[in-house]
Amino acid sequence: MRNKSVIGWLLAAPLSLVLLVFLVAPIVMIVVVSFWGATEWSIYPAFLFDNYEFLLTSDVTYRVFLNTFKYAFITWVFTLLIGFTVAYYLAFHIRTLTWQIALFLLCTIPFLTSNIIRMISWIPFLGRNGIANSTLISMGVIDEPLEWLLFSDFSVILAFVHLYTLFMVVPIFNTMMRIDKSLIEAAADAGATGWQTLWHVIIPLTKPGIMIGTIFVVALVMGDFITVRFMSGSQSANMGRLIQNDIALLQYPSASATAVILLVTVLILIGTLLRFVDIRKEL
Amino acid sequence: MTTISKVRYSRRSMLKAGGAAVAAAALPAPMVWGQETKNITLRQFGTGVSNLNDVALKVKEDLGFNLEMTALDTDSVTQRAATQPNSFDIADIEYFICKKVWAAGNLQAMDTSKIAQYDNIAGTFRSGLLTPESTIAQGTAPHTVGFTTGADGTEFVQEESGWMTLIPTIYNADTLGIRPDLIGRPINNWSELLNPEFKGKASILDISSIGIMDMALVVESMGEYTYPDKGNMTKEEIDLTLGIFTEAKKNGQFRAFWKSFDESVNLMASGEVVIQSMWSPAITAVRSQGIPCVYQPLEEGYRSWGGGLGLSASLSGMELDAAYEYINWYLSGWVGGYLMRQGYYSAVPSTSKEFMSEDEWGYWYEGKESKGDIVSPTGAKLAGPGEVRDGGSFLDRMGSVVCWNSVMDENQYMVRKWNEFIAA
Structure with a gap:
């Protein structure tokens, strides 16, 4: 009996150690540093609430927070709609497994290039004199170039949706593939329409996949800074941008404080999401 | 120009040169040092404006040692100078960055008596005066953070003390x-x-x-x-x-x-x-x-800035000598001419002039009409005959x-x- 528990501890040790060193320790460090003070070129140990005070008393912080949620929410809606549709088509409309795999791999091809390159290539496309505007003008749809195509919330969200939809497709496709086809036949036999089957059978059974995809997308968008910087031309900000600016200006404690608040927010959000679906039970 | 003649060792050169250095220590012979120089690599970082591969290639050709360049944006340059002192040997930074990071102690002061062209460095970087009648502009003027008290100086001094924080290389008026x-x-x-x-x-x-x-x-x-x-x-x-x-x-x-x-x-x-x-x-x-x-x-009017080369505090021995040699080479004209053709001003204009054609000097420095085509250092045409530089x-x-x-x-x-x- 005693032997068994020792073996259990030993088996768990490597992973625990890895998590301790590479996850827990850095986070503890960030929390500690968030109370430190900073000069222009160095940081010094202290126990100050200055960083949090400055952060939580500035209305810019709240607007940036709101902006971060806005990006996350809109991106989530679009990636979910597109991701669900793509996964649904792959899982239920493609008959053979070979084609399903082939088409699924096709979806992943754009992801073989760096996501920065995929993002930046939108810039010449959407620019004032870019392909999109010149095409629309030559087609006579518009007379003046559309300014809001680039360096706007539109371009930021477009890039997010483009970059992160696959993170929605994969887990949803995965859960859909494991839905017992006889359930759908049963629904049809019982007289359900296509929409009824979708709403009452497929969506409830796909929930874990949707939830995993949601966690991916929300965490990625909330933690992003580079997409927002490039696609908004530094005109918009999210929490990641605040942290990046602080780091660039050597304000590590202030960056840490922002990171702690962002981390807590994301954890609360994901904790709430997990209340709706017990991923572990349904996996 | 100084040459590497002193027999001193740093830990790094010892490690790098390995056995050769040990043998050389036992039997110091001049030709060994000529060979040694080739193994030296100086790591320089700075903004993209002056960290040019052409400079590294020319250093290898003229001085024989390697120069590794890293180009970063201004904030990242500040960050590296302040937080990663062991990641560089030479910092190519602006004077306002120097003001920010000098107190961190990652840079060492430079002995101006070892700088051959010191007396020809533009007045802006020494007395702060462009011409004897000039007034000094507002802001962090280079001469206010250009000198320190001594080799280990931590404070800036306002007179030419013989110890420079950065050796000035380029400056310009921005608009x-x-x-x-x-x-x-x-x-x-x-x-x-x-x-x-x-x-x-x-x-x-x-x-x-x-x-x-x-x-x-x-x-x-x-x-x-x-x-x-x-x-x-x-x-x-x-x-x-x-x-x-x-x-x-x-x-x-x-x-x-x-x-x-x-x-x-x-x-x-x-x-x-x-x-x-x-x-x-x-x-x-x-x-x-x-x-x-x-x-x-x-x-x-213009907003101005100046940049210079700073030495890492950890630099010593042969690398330090090589760094001085590099800085002296930098001021000796080739780089100055190159930078002037990009529209900057060299901190030692007299030597840069020797590396520019009369027409180029007239166009870039004296504000005269160009006689022929003015081309960039990479060969692209910038202006035709009869054009004048913006601002004169x-x-x-x-x-x-x-x-x-x-x-x-x-x-x-x-x-x-x-x-x-x-x-x-």
Whole structure:
């Protein structure tokens, strides 16, 4: 009996150690540093609430927070709609497994290039004199170039949706593939329409996949800074941008404080999401 | 020029040279040191403007040792100089960065008696005076942070003490860049940056110490406020300045902000932006694509900056000698000529002149009409015969400098407010 528990501890040790060193320790460090003070070129140990005070008393912080949620929410809606549709088509409309795999791999091809390159290539496309505007003008749809195509919330969200939809497709496709086809036949036999089957059978059974995809997308968008910087031309900000600016200006404690608040927010959000679906039970 | 003759060792050269160094220690022979130099690698980092591969290649050719270049944006340069002292041997930084990071103790002072061209270094970097009659502009003027008390000096001193924090290499007078073809009328004032006529077509750089000075020039030009000292604003003045720009930002005045030199080139060349803060070689880069771009002289004057080479505090022994040799080579003219052809000024103009044609010197330095084509160091045509440099001669341009890039007493407050402006 005693032997068994020792073996259990030993088996768990490597992973625990890895998590301790590479996850827990850095986070503890960030929390500690968030109370430190900073000069222009160095940081010094202290126990100050200055960083949090400055952060939580500035209305810019709240607007940036709101902006971060806005990006996350809109991106989530679009990636979910597109991701669900793509996964649904792959899982239920493609008959053979070979084609399903082939088409699924096709979806992943754009992801073989760096996501920065995929993002930046939108810039010449959407620019004032870019392909999109010149095409629309030559087609006579518009007379003046559309300014809001680039360096706007539109371009930021477009890039997010483009970059992160696959993170929605994969887990949803995965859960859909494991839905017992006889359930759908049963629904049809019982007289359900296509929409009824979708709403009452497929969506409830796909929930874990949707939830995993949601966690991916929300965490990625909330933690992003580079997409927002490039696609908004530094005109918009999210929490990641605040942290990046602080780091660039050597304000590590202030960056840490922002990171702690962002981390807590994301954890609360994901904790709430997990209340709706017990991923572990349904996996 | 000094040569490497002293037999001293640093830990790094010992490790690198390995057995050869051990053998050499036992039997010191001059030719071994000639061989040793080839194994030295100096690691330099700085902004993209002067960290050029051509320089590294020429160093290898002329001096025999290796120079590794890393180009970063201004904030990353500051960050590295302050936090990663072991990642570099030579820091190619601006004087305002020096003011920020000198106290961190990662750089060592340089003995000016070892600098062959010291007496020919431009007055701006020594007494602070361009000509004996000049007045010193506001902000962090290079000579105010250019000297320290001694080899281990931590404080800046205001006179030529014989110990320099940075050895000056380049400087320039910055102004707004415009696309004359898309604007179609004369631009003469800084206030044009916030002119609603250019709504959605203006840009400013997102580097606080530089951007705040451009903003101050705009605010003064608009007649909103006259600063007692732009280079050292009070909290209220910082709030006022950033307040005016935050409002403009919310009204959609800016198309984008830029942080690295190539971003500003792309914004201008693509026509996204028609008026913006810009640096001289960015103008050169836009023009060499055949797109008209003017570095517009403005009535209120220029914002200036200076850069130089600093030595890492950890540098010693043969590497330190090599670094001095490199710096002396840097000031001996080839690099100066190269940088002058990009539109900068060399800190030792007399040696750079020897590496430029008479026509080039006339165009870039004296503000004369060019006689033939003026080409960039990479060979792209920048101007045809009969053209004059924007802003004219060296004295016209540097003589109209009204402020330097700055680090203020209220810098931390400014930085936080700047962050809010970017996020607003």
